Amino acid sequence: xxxxxxxxxxxxxxxxxxxxxxxxxxxxxxxxxxxxxxxxxxxxxxxxxxxxxxxxxxxxxxxxxxxxxxxxxxxxxxxxxxxxxxxxxxxxxxxxxxxxxxxxxxxxxxxxxxxxxxxxxxxxxxxxxxxxxxxxxxxxxxxxxxxxxxxxxxxxxxxxxxxxxxxxxxxxxxxxxxxxxxxxxxxxxxxxxxxxxxxxxxxxxxxxxxxxxxxxxxxxxxxxxxxxxxxxxxxxxxxxxxxxxxxxxxxxxxxxxxxxxxxxxxxxxx
Amino acid sequence: xxxxxxxxxxxxxxxxxxxxxxxxxxxxxxxxxxxxxxxxxxxxxxxxxxxxxxxxxxxxxxxxxxxxxxxxxxxxxxxxxxxxxxxxxxxxxxxxxxxxxxxxxxxxxxxxxxxxxxxx
Numbered sequence: 545x546x547x548x549x550x551x552x553x554x555x556x557x558x559x560x561x562x563x564x565x566x567x568x569x570x571x572x573x574x575x576x577x578x579x580x581x582x583x584x585x586x587x588x589x590x591x592x593x594x595x596x597x598x599x600x601x602x603x604x605x606x607x608x609x610x611x612x613x614x615x616x617x618x619x620x621x622x623x624x625x626x627x628x629x630x631x632x633x634x635x636x637x638x639x640x641x642x643x644x645x646x647x648x649x650x651x652x653x654x655x656x657x658x659x660x661x662x663x664x665x666x667x668x669x670x671x672x673x674x675x676x677x678x679x680x681x682x683x684x685x686x687x688x689x690x691x692x693x694x695x696x697x698x699x700x701x702x703x704x705x706x707x708x709x710x711x712x713x714x715x716x717x718x719x720x721x722x723x724x725x726x727x728x729x730x731x732x733x734x735x736x737x738x739x740x741x742x743x744x745x746x747x748x749x750x751x752x753x754x755x756x757x758x759x760x761x762x763x764x765x766x767x768x769x770x771x772x773x774x775x776x777x778x779x780x781x782x783x784x785x786x787x788x789x790x791x792x793x794x795x796x797x798x799x800x801x802x803x804x805x806x807x808x809x810x811x812x813x814x
Numbered sequence: 815x816x817x818x819x820x821x822x823x824x825x826x827x828x829x830x831x832x833x834x835x836x837x838x839x840x841x842x843x844x845x846x847x848x849x850x851x852x853x854x855x856x857x858x859x860x861x862x863x864x865x866x867x868x869x870x871x872x873x874x875x876x877x878x879x880x881x882x883x884x885x886x887x888x889x890x891x892x893x894x895x896x897x898x899x900x901x902x903x904x905x906x907x908x909x910x911x912x913x914x915x916x917x918x919x920x921x922x923x924x925x926x927x928x929x930x931x932x933x934x
Contacts, residue, residue: 750893756893
């Protein structure tokens with residue numbers, strides 16, 4: 545949908561107006577987006593998707609509109625839907641990769657790039673993005689080494705508590721301050737920290753809006769692991785345990801990790 | 815209007831301290847069915863909590879059809895969300911609710927919800 549639209553706005557508008565079932569709304573929305581009218585593009589696309597909820601190009605276009613509006617999370621949602629509806633839709637994977645690279649989410653970018661290379665091995669855009677990923681990783685290497693040096697704050701706690709998968713302290717700006725979590729490396733830990741810091745901000749807003757008072761924490765459980773996000777004075781502590789660790793035991797671990805983090809942050813301030 | 819979710823909602827509401835139970839479409843945060851006490855803004859809970867749930871699932875790399883349980887704990891109460899796909903069960907708890915009992919009720923209801931939707 546990038547580039548000049550083939551048909552005129554007037555012709556597309558007429559078709560959409562006269563035939564509500566037409567899928568020309570996608571092209572029309574793209575035209576509005578390219579002219580900078582993302583508000584009208586968004587309305588058109590959302591309305592069109594009510595009639596055509598599985599229209600792949602409409603979801604892709606909606607992602608581009610959200611991206612143009614700076615609503616990246618929503619853009620990711622839409623391109624994620626495209627990926628589910630049409631796994632071979634390379635354009636949506638390229639859009640995802642660009643966004644991941646922009647956000648320095650190199651592990652996610654690599655996963656998408658590998659999928660894109662399988663589907664479109666001769667695509668020059670895929671090759672360019674692969675080179676961009678390699679270059680970005682080279683540039684980021686010194687920062688990664690610096691972060692990796694500070695994994696020891698929670699090491700004793702992790703050893704003491706069986707079933708602990710990792711503990712991290714993330715600053716208020718989303719920067720990984722201490723600890724480690726995943727075996728995929730520092731970059732993956734960083735991204736987890738940034739994303740969960742965003743989740744904590746969102747949870748704070750939810751709690752406040754619903755009159756629930758101050759946020760105490762978020763627990764996210766899957767079949768294999770439990771992740772607890774707890775606010776501390778200037779950041780969050782993230783604790784991951786295996787799912788089979790009893791909830792009460794995990795809660796005690798979280799409490800101790802918070803104490804360690806608060807002491808560490810207090811020492812730093814002094 | 816009667817929906818197939820009445821029994822599930824009633825079971826969640828029967829846990830001590832639960833002030834609201836909602837079946838919510840995760841993708842858009844809209845209420846599919848729900849029971850709430852006076853003072854609980856069901857639509858707002860659904861919209862805000864669904865967004866948080868989506869973000870939490872993304873952060874932890876949840877794949878389609880994989881179950882997730884998300885709990886928001888605050889000074890004045892809790893919100894629990896459990897689901898396997900596009901529909902999730904949510905519960906709003908007062909501060910002194912029996913958390914363990916509510917958690918079991920929400921997770922069981924989410925399993926039954928998935929079964930109703932043919933996903934279990």
